[in-house]
Amino acid sequence: MTAFLALLTRDMRLAVRVGGGALIGALFYLIVVVMMPFAIGPDLNLLGRIGPAILWLGALLASLLALDRLFATDNDDGSLDLLMMSAMPLELAVVAKGIAHWLTTALPLIVITPVLGLMLNVDLPAMGWVALTLLAGTPALTFIGLIGAALSVALRRGGLLLAILVLPLTIPVLIFGVSAANAAIVGPAPFGPPFTILCALSLASLVLGPFAAAAVLRQGQE
Amino acid sequence: MAVIDLANPTLFLRLVNRVLPWLTAATVLVFAYGLYRVAGSPDDYQQGATVKIMYLHVPAAWLGMMGWGLMTVAAFGTLVWRHPLADVAGRAAAPIGAAFTLICLITGSLWGRPTWGTYWVWDARLTSVLVLFLLYLGMLALYWTAEDPNRGSRAAAILALVGAVNIPIIKFSVDWWNTLHQPASILRMGGSAIAPSILWPLLIMAVAFTLLFFTLHLAAMRNEILRRRVRSMRMMQAQEQAQDYVEARA
Numbered sequence: 001m002t003a004f005l006a007l008l009t010r011d012m013r014l015a016v017r018v019g020g021g022a023l024i025g026a027l028f029y030l031i032v033v034v035m036m037p038f039a040i041g042p043d044l045n046l047l048g049r050i051g052p053a054i055l056w057l058g059a060l061l062a063s064l065l066a067l068d069r070l071f072a073t074d075n076d077d078g079s080l081d082l083l084m085m086s087a088m089p090l091e092l093a094v095v096a097k098g099i100a101h102w103l104t105t106a107l108p109l110i111v112i113t114p115v116l117g118l119m120l121n122v123d124l125p126a127m128g129w130v131a132l133t134l135l136a137g138t139p140a141l142t143f144i145g146l147i148g149a150a151l152s153v154a155l156r157r158g159g160l161l162l163a164i165l166v167l168p169l170t171i172p173v174l175i176f177g178v179s180a181a182n183a184a185i186v187g188p189a190p191f192g193p194p195f196t197i198l199c200a201l202s203l204a205s206l207v208l209g210p211f212a213a214a215a216v217l218r219q220g221q222e
Numbered sequence: 223m224a225v226i227d228l229a230n231p232t233l234f235l236r237l238v239n240r241v242l243p244w245l246t247a248a249t250v251l252v253f254a255y256g257l258y259r260v261a262g263s264p265d266d267y268q269q270g271a272t273v274k275i276m277y278l279h280v281p282a283a284w285l286g287m288m289g290w291g292l293m294t295v296a297a298f299g300t301l302v303w304r305h306p307l308a309d310v311a312g313r314a315a316a317p318i319g320a321a322f323t324l325i326c327l328i329t330g331s332l333w334g335r336p337t338w339g340t341y342w343v344w345d346a347r348l349t350s351v352l353v354l355f356l357l358y359l360g361m362l363a364l365y366w367t368a369e370d371p372n373r374g375s376r377a378a379a380i381l382a383l384v385g386a387v388n389i390p391i392i393k394f395s396v397d398w399w400n401t402l403h404q405p406a407s408i409l410r411m412g413g414s415a416i417a418p419s420i421l422w423p424l425l426i427m428a429v430a431f432t433l434l435f436f437t438l439h440l441a442a443m444r445n446e447i448l449r450r451r452v453r454s455m456r457m458m459q460a461q462e463q464a465q466d467y468v469e470a471r472a
Contacts, residue, residue: 147380147381147384151364151377151380151381154373154376154377155364155367155368155373155374155377156369161360161363161364161367164359164360164363165360165363165364165381168353168356168357168360168392169357169384169385169388169392171353171392171395171396172388172391172392172394172395175395175396175398175399176395176398179398179399194398197395197398201391208384208387212380212383212384215301215380216377216380219373219376219377219380220373220377
């Protein structure tokens with residue numbers, strides 16, 4: 001357990017220090033959301049209606065941004081080999097890295113979501129619902145993304161490959177995230193079913209993602 | 223002959239060379255008979271002659287899905303039993319499955335134009351086939367990026383398993399998404415039982431396409447084995463040349 005916490009704090013420290021990507025994801029999210037009205041037009045009614053969808057897409061893209069560095073930097077400086085040889089199961093190490101990644105990239109993004117929502121004319125209670133769905137859904141994005149991050153390390157290249165492999169797998173998360181947010185804001189469909197499925201997707205990927213990612217990493221080192 | 227005997231690529235190649243001509247002949251014959259039956263099948267009272275696209279479209283959809291199924295089995299073969307031919311089988315199945323899925327999408331969209339008046343709708347069924355195609359493309363991209371075929375095949379095997387877990391989830395969620403936004407679907411297939419005069423040609427065409435799939439698959443596996451041999455021969459040649467060069471300098 002101490003090894004788990006040590007790895008978690010190490011990754012978080014690396015993320016917030018110079019050269020880390022902690023706030024880059026949130027900044028990217030900000031820029032993507034700001035770009036949307038330029039493409040769609042400054043019609044506040046339209047923006048208010050598709051606001052939750054824009055925020056979800058922005059979060060999806062932002063969570064991809066820092067993913068390819070997740071194992072790549074450890075692989076470059078050799079600490080990935082140490083993680084593999086340590087007494088802690090590799091799956092658990094992958095979970096620790098995933099949680100650290102979520103805390104440093106997804107959480108800041110959720111925190112700034114209400115501010116961005118105001119710019120998109122999504123009112124404050126609705127913003128709370130969007131933030132709640134993001135809170136429930138972004139772990140799934142991170143833990144599905146772990147598989148892609150591991151693949152891009154195992155193949156020695158693949159920053160671009162990662163997006164191609166991971167994005168189709170995140171379609172269910174996007175669907176249930178946006179439909180839960182819309183159900184809460186405009187109705188008439190109930191909020192419960194899509195939200196609980198969203199939570200289920202997060203929990204299932206929390207279990208399956210690390211196993212697949214660890215398997216990929218092991219195959220890559222052979 | 224047990225599956226394990228086929229681990230020897232030479233034996234496998236011999237078997238393929240013996241089986242492939244018969245399989246090709248069977249494919250051609252069943253296709254000829256299927257097309258004859260299709261030509262004799264009646265037009266739909268509503269859709270007219272366009273219903274004949276179905277004989278291409280539906281088997282392609284089935285085989286597009288079967289391709290991923292085959293890749294999943296091959297992935298188990300690679301990761302669990304470490305069967306040397308399993309990753310050859312998986313790798314050979316990916317482009318063929320992708321091609322059938324693309325055929326399904328293209329014929330579907332050509333069929334959609336006269337019947338629904340549009341090439342594309344975001345119907346649940348269409349969308350999930352499109353996502354399947356995207357997953358195939360990701361798989362192919364992974365094969366293209368991997369330098370070392372061995373390393374690539376294990377990574378691809380894990381991705382195939384991840385996809386196999388995800389495809390039902392994606393299918394389910396796309397169904398959900400669509401029914402939420404568009405309760406009255408334009409597409410109502412299988413609402414009524416298909417008449418036998420159409421069903422039989424369809425089944426024969428499905429058999430023909432399945433034979434075609436396996437013919438192509440075996441040929442692709444043979445090519446892949448030969449390609450790997452060529453690769454290792456080239457590497458040996460390069461090594462020998464390097465050695466000669468070093469000895470000449472010494």
